[in-house]
Amino acid sequence: MTRSHPAPRHGAHAGSTVTVRAPAKVNLHLGVGPLRPDGYHDVITVLQAVSLFDDLTATVPATAPGTSTTASTPTAVDQPGSDTSTGLEITVAVTGEGAAGNRPATSTPDVSIVPTGLDNIAVRAAHLVAEAAGITSARLHLALTKGIPVAAGMAGGSADAAAALVACDALWQTGLDRATLAELAARLGSDVPFPLAGGTALGTGRGEQLTDVLATGEYYWVFALADGGLSTPAVYAEFDRLSEGRLRSGPTPADDVLAALRTGDPRQLGAALVNDLQPAALRLRPALRRVLSTGTELGAVGAIVSGSGPTCAFLAAGATESIELAASLAGMGVARAVRRAAGPAAGARVVAGAGTA
Ligand code: C5P
Structure with a gap:
């Protein structure tokens, strides 16, 4: 049976396309309090956006789903999937980090593979924009080019969600303001408002309440990527097991990191992480212990697990030192891959298509 669609109530026509780029994050400070009754933990965190990006291209397909479109030609590492659960028909293709074609098939669920149905957080973000704007029928293709490692403690999924919020708003010309997008972001996940904002920020509550911080300087990071991911709830559950009975007060304040950020001195920041x-x-x-100690021995001025891991983040004394550190770390063979990035980076923004000049 052929389904007919009422004219979508949005400003996009077939072939319209928008590309949004969103950054990864590293937690400079992550103070965690006791488990709350709602299953979350109060945190005091300082986040910095870094120049590892996911690009999300949102397109209104020219033809019906199931037929070929010009929006995406699946390649060996694409992972096409679809969500047709409502009046929104959304297809997803993933290239790069976390694409299914990059990994051997396993029988157990793998948190480091990006899902392509309704459980893809970018798809959920598109649904929220449609709901907020009163759009009940639309077809959409989301092509994700992932540079941010998946389930790696760098908020890659959150970056995709933030990118989808901005992309759908631009594509459908829904004109949602930043405050509304930030509110939708907080509904999607604790870490989603930050890649929307970018820069360097203090996060409180479950991490979603952001305040700007006074930060000077540019920081040069080296990231050691690990094989496979870690599930954030599993790491928080392990945190609860380790701290059982000993954690009565709230999360540790971030005073040292905030003071270091005001100086712009990477050595001071490195010591305060x-x-x-x-x-x-x-x-x-x-095995991450060895990765951390290797980075320190190679001259990093700061070494820390990024968020819930398993990526290890190393702060270098400067740009040149970061190039040397990355090369040496790669040569040691302790990581799946090594990436360099600078922070702070900008938040999710349109880089091509509607909204650009
Ligand atoms: O907010 P989000 O859905 O991304 O969080 C995923 C999981 O991480 C939560 O279900 C919870 O187990 C854990 N979490 C937490 N405290 C936070 C943030 C996340 O316990 N502040």
């Missing part, structure tokens, strides 16, 4: 989830991540991935 804190991640309360690090012991839990190391319990789940003991």
Whole structure:
């Protein structure tokens, strides 16, 4: 049976396309308090956006789903999927980090593979924009080019969600303001408002309440990517096991990191880095100890597990030092891959298509 669609109530026509780029993050400070009754933990965190990006291209397909479109020609590493659960018909293709074609098939669910149905957070973000704008029928193709490692403690999924919010708003010309997008972002996940904003920010509550911080200077990071991902809830659960009965007060304040950011001195910032989830991540991935110590021995001025891991983040003294550190770290063979990035980076923004000049 052929389904007919009422004219979609949005400003996009077939072939319209928008590309949005969204950054990864590293937690400079992640203080974690006790488990709350709602299953979350109060946190005090300082986040910095770094120049590892996911690009999301949102397109209104020219032809019906199931027939070929010009929007995406699947390649060996594409992972096409679709969500047709409502009046929105959304197809997804993933290229790069986390594409199914990059990994051997396993029988167990793999958190490091990006899903392509309704469980893809970018798809959920598109649904929220449609709902907020009163769009009940639309077809959409989301092509994700992932440079941010998946389930790696760098908020890659959150970046995709932030990118989808901005892309759908631009594509459908829904004109949602930044405050509304930030509110939708917080509904999608604790870490989603930050890649929308970018820069360097203090996060409180479950991490979603952001305040700008006074930060000077540019910071040069080296990231050691690990094989496979870590599930954020699993790391928080391990944190609860490790801290059972001993954690009565709230999360540790971020004063040292905030003071270091005002100086712009990477050595001071490196010495002030804190991640309360690090012991839990190391319990789940003991091999990360060696990665951290290797980076320190190679001259990093700061070494920390990024968020819930398993990526290890190293702060270099400067740009040249970061190039040397990345090369040496890659040569040691302790990581799946090594990436360099600078922070702070900009938040999710349109880089091609509607909204650009
Ligand atoms: O907010 P989000 O859905 O991304 O969080 C995923 C999971 O991470 C939560 O279900 C919870 O287990 C854990 N979490 C937490 N405390 C936070 C943020 C996340 O316990 N502040």
